[in-house]
Amino acid sequence: MKTFKRKLGILAIFKGSIEEATFNEKSYYTRISLIGQKLGIRIFVFSPRHVNFASKTITGFRLVNGNWEKELFRFPVLIYDRFFRGPYVKKNNHILQEMQNNADLTFLGRGLSGKWQVHQMLSQSADLNPLLPPTELFTVQSFIEKLETNGSLLIKPLAGTHGNGVVRIQKRNSQDGQTKYELTGRTLHNKPFRLVLPSQKQTIKKVNRLTKKKEYLIQPFLQLATKEGFPFDIRILVQKNGQGKWQTTGKAVRIGNKKSITSNLHGGGMATALHPFLEDHYPQEICSHIIDTLDHIATTLPPFLEKKHGRLVELGIDAGVDPEGNVWIIEVNSRPGRDVFRHIKDRQAIATSIKQPVHYARYLLEEHIGG
Structure with a gap:
């Protein structure tokens, strides 16, 4: 087990087995590790599932002669959190919370909450x-009021990234004099879509489905x-x-x-x-x-x-x-x-x-x- 004191652990997302070096941003961590070697800081990459609180150890991967090798480390003094929130949080949230509350671990910075x-x-x-931009939490009543008053608005998930789940809703007057509603944006899985609905009722129904599993914000749609x-x-x-x-x-x-x-x-x-x-x-x-x-x-x-x-x-x-x-x-x-x-x-x-x-x-x- 490595007892080198000047250690920096990088908390990362692993794409596959935690028994292999399958983490995201590998080229970035490679360059960070090379800088760490010059500064006398030993850097390793790990998943929340690598942490053993009982023994105060972490199984991680360290760059050795250009290759990532698995080793067992005592808790590092510092942790660099690159564990992007999203679908990974639920299964690892209890570990992340325990890490942040552990007196033996210090984060370079604590992630923003939303x-x-x-x-x-x-x-x-x-x-x-x-x-x-004027911002408020999504409610159906507020959504209806803002849309009818302003003619357009933007909804976005509290915890979304990369534009996922961001949707613009606009009122449109068609040639036959009917009001229609255009929804343009990206699903939570980053798929672009455009949809035109013929009534406010159907628009509300669709927006309710979009916002069902997440908390959303309402903002004006800025040009x-x-x-x-x-x-x-x-x-x-x-x-x-x-x-x-x-x-x-x-x-x-x-x-x-x-x-x-x-x-x-x-x-x-x-x-x-x-x-x-x-x-x-x-x-x-x-x-x-x-x-x-x-x-x-x-x-x-x-x-x-x-x-x-x-x-x-x-x-x-x-x-x-x-x-x-x-x-x-x-x-x-x-x-x-x-x-x-x-x-x-x-x-x-x-x-x-x-x-x-x-x-x-x-x-x-x-x-x-x-x-």
């Missing part, structure tokens, strides 16, 4: 609240698309650095398909560099306003949210921009991906995004936790 909770925390900031009709958002990646300070790693634009209402890369979107995109779509003075607002969000949101929520290590902040140049905070993710920077070939952002969690881990080990 969109509604994040919205409630951010709405307490005088700086950030004006940038939040966050180019003049050509391509939906887009801006991903800001902020991370703690080797001095324990928040730092902006990079920004990039994600552009969706015209038939989509979201711009997630998992939904078939593409990515492009921020500044050229803005210059192509907005006048110079509006571009400057957008950049200033994004920088303000990047510096204001992380410390405020951390103060309300507890320790965080990195955040993916998704911002939308409407045709007038108003910036909106759409979503905040505590387990952000990095693919957007690979798509735009931003090598500096890619390298920084990978090294920061390990450098922050070293900071905690040396300055706060000891080693």
Whole structure:
């Protein structure tokens, strides 16, 4: 059993047997492990099902000469949580809760609990609240009132990712004078769909089926698309650095398909560099306003949210921009991906995004936790 003290365990999702190195994001963890070796930190990857609380041990996989080898480790001082929530939570929730409550384990950052909770925390900031779309929990009565008043709205699951389950509902007046309702979005399994229903009653029935197994939010449908009709958002990646300070790693634009209402890369979107995109779509003075607002969000949101929520290590902040140049905070993710920077070939952002969690881990080990 390895007793090396400077250890960082990466809590990951395994695609197959936990007896084999079948975890997601393997290339990312490989690069993290190589950085850890240079910094004197032993890194291993494990599943919640690898944890033995009685013996305070974890069976994990460590990179050895380019290969992932299974070993038995004593509890690491630090854990980097990359265990994406979703269908995996129910079967592992009791283990995750026990890990978070265990005095022998310290997380680099604790995962955010959901969109509604994040919205409630951010709405307490005088700086950030004006940038939040009006948001409330879904109820049938509220849904009917908002739809009839505004003519369109957006519903999204509290715990959804990658645009899954996000649906736009719009009232449409047909040529025969009848009101119809158009539903456009993605299922919880990320399948795009478009449906036109002839009555409010049938629309409510369909929405009830969509929201039956999950809690949903209601928001106004904002026009966050180019003049050509391509939906887009801006991903800001902020991370703690080797001095324990928040730092902006990079920004990039994600552009969706015209038939989509979201711009997630998992939904078939593409990515492009921020500044050229803005210059192509907005006048110079509006571009400057957008950049200033994004920088303000990047510096204001992380410390405020951390103060309300507890320790965080990195955040993916998704911002939308409407045709007038108003910036909106759409979503905040505590387990952000990095693919957007690979798509735009931003090598500096890619390298920084990978090294920061390990450098922050070293900071905690040396300055706060000891080693």
